[in-house]
Amino acid sequence: MNNNQLSNFIDKSAATIDFVISVGGPGNIDAWNKAVPPKINAEIEEKNKLVTYLDRVKTITDDVTAKRNALAVIKDRLEAEARRTEEARKAEEARKAEEARKAEAVRKALFAKAGVLDAPVYTPGMIKAANAAMATAGVMVLNRAGGMVQLSTWINSVMTSASELAGWVSGGVWRGAVEVSRVATLSAVAPAVGAFVVGFWPGKAGESQSDIDKLLGRDLTQMFTVPASLVAAGKTPIQPEMTTVDLPVRGFIRRGNNGQQEVILVKTGTGGVSATVPVYRPVRDEKTGLDRITLPAVAGAPGRTILINPGAAPSGPWHTGNPAPAAPVTPVHTGTEIKQADSIVTTTFPADDMPLQDFIYWQPDATGTGVEPVYVMLSRPYGETNAKGQYSGRDYNTDKAGGPIQNLDWKTATIDRAGVDKVKLHTQRFAESDANKVMINRLDKILRGEMQPTDTDKRFYTHEIRELERYRNLGIKDGIIPDNQGEVWNNTHTATLEDYKINERNEPLYTPEAINAAEEQAKREEL
Numbered sequence: 141m142n143n144n145q146l147s148n149f150i151d152k153s154a155a156t157i158d159f160v161i162s163v164g165g166p167g168n169i170d171a172w173n174k175a176v177p178p179k180i181n182a183e184i185e186e187k188n189k190l191v192t193y194l195d196r197v198k199t200i201t202d203d204v205t206a207k208r209n210a211l212a213v214i215k216d217r218l219e220a221e222a223r224r225t226e227e228a229r230k231a232e233e234a235r236k237a238e239e240a241r242k243a244e245a246v247r248k249a250l251f252a253k254a255g256v257l258d259a260p261v262y263t264p265g266m267i268k269a270a271n272a273a274m275a276t277a278g279v280m281v282l283n284r285a286g287g288m289v290q291l292s293t294w295i296n297s298v299m300t301s302a303s304e305l306a307g308w309v310s311g312g313v314w315r316g317a318v319e320v321s322r323v324a325t326l327s328a329v330a331p332a333v334g335a336f337v338v339g340f341w342p343g344k345a346g347e348s349q350s351d352i353d354k355l356l357g358r359d360l361t362q363m364f365t366v367p368a369s370l371v372a373a374g375k376t377p378i379q380p381e382m383t384t385v386d387l388p389v390r391g392f393i394r395r396g397n398n399g400q401q402e403v404i405l406v407k408t409g410t411g412g413v414s415a416t417v418p419v420y421r422p423v424r425d426e427k428t429g430l431d432r433i434t435l436p437a438v439a440g441a442p443g444r445t446i447l448i449n450p451g452a453a454p455s456g457p458w459h460t461g462n463p464a465p466a467a468p469v470t471p472v473h474t475g476t477e478i479k480q481a482d483s484i485v486t487t488t489f490p491a492d493d494m495p496l497q498d499f500i501y502w503q504p505d506a507t508g509t510g511v512e513p514v515y516v517m518l519s520r521p522y523g524e525t526n527a528k529g530q531y532s533g534r535d536y537n538t539d540k541a542g543g544p545i546q547n548l549d550w551k552t553a554t555i556d557r558a559g560v561d562k563v564k565l566h567t568q569r570f571a572e573s574d575a576n577k578v579m580i581n582r583l584d585k586i587l588r589g590e591m592q593p594t595d596t597d598k599r600f601y602t603h604e605i606r607e608l609e610r611y612r613n614l615g616i617k618d619g620i621i622p623d624n625q626g627e628v629w630n631n632t633h634t635a636t637l638e639d640y641k642i643n644e645r646n647e648p649l650y651t652p653e654a655i656n657a658a659e660e661q662a663k664r665e666e667l
Contacts, residue, residue, distance in 0.1 A: 247509050254380035254502035254511040255421030259284075259450040260429040262467050270428035270468035273447060275645075276533070280363055280446045282516075283470050286506035289313075291340065291476060292363035299473040312338050312480035313366050316405045317373040319484040321388035323407055331488035332411025334389075338364075338403040339396065341477040363446075364393060364403060368500050368513035371405070378500070378513045385500055385513075386415040392496050393519035395626060401519065406489060406496075419500045419513075422448055430468065433501060435518075444518070444528075444535075448503075495520040522630030532637035532644065534630070541635035542610025548639045550602040555586050555593055559605055566608035569619055574657035575650050582651070599642060600649045606636045 251258070260266070274281050280292050283300050289309045291299040316337030323333045368378055368385070375388045389405045390413060396402045408415035422431030431448040451467025497518040505512040525535040538544070553559075560583045567576045579600045585591045593601075610632035612618070622628050637644065650658075 243509065250380065250511055251504075256502050256504060256511050257422070257424050257431065257450070259467070260424075262429050262451065266427065266429045267466075267468050270430050270449070273425075273428050273430060274449065274468065274470060279533075280444060280518075281470055282363065282365065282446060282448045284448060284450050284503050286504055286508070286512060287367060289367075290363070290365045291473060291478075292365075293473050293476075298470050299476055309338060309478055309480070310366060310370055313370045313403070313405075314373070316481065316484050317371050317389045320405045320407050320486060321373045321375060323486050331490065332406045332413050332494060333486050334404050334406030334489050334494075335484045335486045336402050336481050337391075337405050337484065338481065339479045340364075340393075340401040340403075341479065362519050363516055364391075364519070365514050365516045368515040371515050380502060380511060383419050384416050385419060387417050387515075388415070390415075390417060390496055390498055391515070391517040392494055392498070393517060394495070403517070404489070404494075406494060411489065411494075413494065413496070417498055417500055417515075419502075422501060428468070433499075435497075435499065446516075448501075495524070523624065523627035529634050529638045531641045532634050534634040534637070536631045536634035537627075538635070540614070540627070541631040542613035543635075545635060545638045548602070548606065550598050550640045550642070551595075553598045553602045555583060555597070555601050557587060559601060560584065560587060562608055563601060563604040565618055566604050566611070569611075569621055574661040575654040578654040578657045579650060594651070596648060596651050599640070599647060602640060603636050603642070603649055606639055607632050610635060 262270075273279070281298055282290055282292055283298055285300045288300050293299075316335055320333065320335050371387050371389050371391065372378055372385075373388050376386060378385050386408070388408060390408055391403055391405045393401050393403055406413050420433045420435075422433050424430075425432055429450070431450055433446040433448065435444040435446065449468050449470045451469075497520070499516055500513050501516065502511050502513055504510070520535075522535070523537065523540075525537050527538045528535050560580070563583060564580060567573070567580065570576070579597070582591070582597055583601060586593050586597065608618075611628070614628065614632070616622055616628065642649075
């Protein structure tokens, strides 16, 4: 440190500085002014900068604090809103849960009142048992199909209409029901009045599961279902607790003149047509998970068993390319064309030409939360029947079958010329059939020693001969086609199947070659 530089005294006390200046004189003052003020100014400037910086820091700190406080306020508000939202959500969930609970309680009570059971949870064993049950000869099968119309055939297959077709067909049934119910009748003893409303036409060749079904009449509709509200025609309320319902019209299915089947609606309360239709409640089979309705025998028809598949109705035949179904699969019927009547034309029907057999049952509606009544009409395409074949599963009339059932064995048959001539004689009375030609040609080859008979050959051979015997027992001359050919054929054909203990589905009367010939013939006839 240089003691002679006054700048060294900058940090000294004022008394010390004054003393130095007074001793040093003006020279010291000048030296002081040159050395000390700039340093002081620089220090002041630095301090001012520091003060400015500190002010900025304080401003920033205050801003951060303010923003932190604002964020805290926002956070508190958001948390409060979130709590309110969560509380509202929980309250809404609780409200919806309570509504759902009440709705489910109402649904269950409604289902119980209508006798409708929820679809079960199927096990693989139940599915297997159910599919086997639906394939059993003699049973009739339906799906659960809210708002739909269904056709069920003699080969245990079901056509469940798409919604568009259901609406179209339902419109025809509704139109017919309204028109027929409006018809004025003179008295209860006057002839019954009715009208054709819907028809079923066999499909083109190849459109059904097998054209041999057409050949043997197995693709015929045996049940037709529509929403019961259609036949009520707005005149009769149908409630779940009812055991019978009085309808303004009832329906039956009859054979038309061109191979079609026709749905006829007749006015009740006249012509001996009772308005009362029974309401049946399905019973659940725990082994299969299927619902069962057992119809009692009525005049002209034996008792019948109807199986209802409560699982989802398939849109088409199941195949191995799809995952295994989680519910039983109802065989799907295809190949039947449904047509409305062009116009509703009423006519009279004799009492013996109205094979009425119908009933109502309840099923879930299309929403699954309500129930709807289903009106079911059954067909008797082959006249009055009084029995169901034990082996064939077919309905027939034992009193009109050409004699009692015999215990015969086709396995022991020997094919000879006399027998083949009988086969030819009998089959000539029917319409020309390429399938029959194939089978007879095989019999001729067997007679010539060109081939050995198969089981199918023996079944066909023995069946046609025995069927001929039954025709003769009925007094029908060889080569003659009776007016009630369908009825005669069904009764004799079914009784012959029973004679030989045959179920055609498992033991066919026709070879694959004959079936193909039937299909080709059907295709040609379509042209």
